[in-house]
Amino acid sequence: MNMKTLLAASVASLCLSTAGSFAQDAQTVAQNDLLNATLWMQASVEHKAVTRGLFDLAKLRLDQALADKAWTATPNKEGAKYQDEPVAIIADLDETLLDNANYQASLIQRGTNFSSKEWTNYVNSQTSTAMPGAIDFLKYAASKGVKIFYVSNRTKDEEPGTRANMEKLGFPMGGNVDTVLSKKEQADWGSAKENRIAYVAKDYRVALLMGDNLGDFSDVAKGSVAERQAFYDKTKDNWGKTWIMFPNPEYGSWESAAFGGDWSKSGDERRKEKIEALKPWTPTH
């Protein structure tokens, strides 16, 4: 082997070993669709800043609502005398008032997926934290005599652990009124929330709806992408006023809408449909 050939062989072998180590590194760090969203929710100050700002906005809107007896977040569900009723707020829990990023982080680090059984175990660990700004806002509302109803898809069986977690964090718990309205607590309370919202609106003037998912505002959440868009177009004046939406890039009905709500599809099928749901720019070169 002459010098030139030897050099070429060494370079080739170096390239191969480098390529090999890159491939190995890529294999040891599995891709996970939850990674960036969870990192943002748990570790970014950007998320904290957005959330705190939204609770400040909610406080301003609540002040407006208290000063204006005609103000309601649920005009189609109020009774004729709603203006004379006591004021309430309806808020979702998970990823609205409660931060469960440690659960999502656990799924990522263990390379596993959501399971309802493990979720109950998580709820009972009582390790959810309060969203930045949530407790100050809720205490302010309570100090004004406003009842806060927590309309959550945590189940009736998960309610004791949920209540204990919330009490530790300082949530106003409603005194002698049951303000934690869990899924399955009544026979017809499923995951769709509008009947629970109507249940509150029957006796209260609802100042604000607060959530991280379209389903916290309307049962149309389970509809198609087009139905959801049509609902948004129809209701866009509500957002940031009577309805406050919080950011949740980890999960939600927006995700399942992209693959027709069919969770029986494999992870790869769902990912393929999500990629196909994107509207790309096409390079011209």
Ligand SMILES: [Mg+2]
């Ligand atoms: Mg939620």
